[in-house]
Amino acid sequence: MLKNFFPNKILSLNKNFFTVLIVIMISVIIVGLVNALITSPPDAVQGNSVRIMYVHVPSSFIAIGCFGFIGIASIATLIFKIKIFPLMAKSIAPVGSIFCLISIVTGSLWGKPTWGIFWVWDARLTSMLILLIFYLAYIAVWKFIENYEKANKTASIIAIIGSLNLPVIKYSVDWWNTLHQPSSITLTSAPTIHYTMLVPLIIMLLGMIIYSLVIFLMKYKTEIIKFKIDRKINKK
């Protein structure tokens, strides 16, 4: 499975592959949106403003998941010095950070009609903002540090420190009193979302994951090409 991410396989991904993947992505997202916006029921308490959940929740999952991946890849980079890991981490960072931003913005838009306020400094919201800052720092290091090895080391350390924030984000609603509600989907108990809402949520999550995969693969391919060219130039 990991072999699929080796440079040879990635460099052979061509326009046909991406077209097929994008068609699948658009189909899933259309099905998801129709379900989310039209056919799924309004919430008993929140009414139709619950529909923001179908964008907000998957974005949050993806934002946290991508940074988790970056954290693990960074640890592996620092220990084993595997060449493809920093390239993979670098390629997933932009899409993760965009979903982090979408999570915060859609969350604020959801907060106003439900809580009565756009933003509060409670543990969940604040830790998501901290995640966004770590994302931006990670991307900035790769962008502005010229030397590849230096950028790699610095970015990896930022990613590892930022990963300590991930359990805080996840458990903030359990550890402390927060305005943000507790998790509706957990690993240990049954979901507290009715299946008529859970199914569209999962479809939207799937569509957004495929989108992330498309962007990631495009950027990863570019990063591999850049890396090979840089190496050829520097060998001179």
Next chain:
Amino acid sequence: MLSRKVKLRIAVLTFFLIVAAALVVFVLRSLEENVVYFFSPTEVNNKENISFNKTIRIGGLVKKNSINKKNNSINFVITDLNNEIVVSYSGSIPNLFSEEKGVVAEGKLKDKKYFIAEKILAKHDENYMPPEVSKALEKAKK
């Protein structure tokens, strides 16, 4: 299997991570009062050095049949099923504010049982269901 260099890097990284995690835990524990977004009525009851001049937030459920609207002010009781605090507030009320639902009030304590709120936020729980299911659950409760 693992070279000495790799083993050394694993050791250094693990040590660094444990120190960093311990730091995070320490900071969060000492900032606990600021990380917590609101106090429950029981926490207010148990707190020894509570100040009656500082703006704080309390949260819980709105007690059933406790909402009392007068002119342009409203009185209600916040409960966490163990302790209660009476809240008085004049101002706009969020849509989702209702009995037996969550609420967070920001303001000042007059004493441990009486709170004057400057701002009210509705807090909703983690349950999502269509109106029909909710009505069926209500019926089954009765």
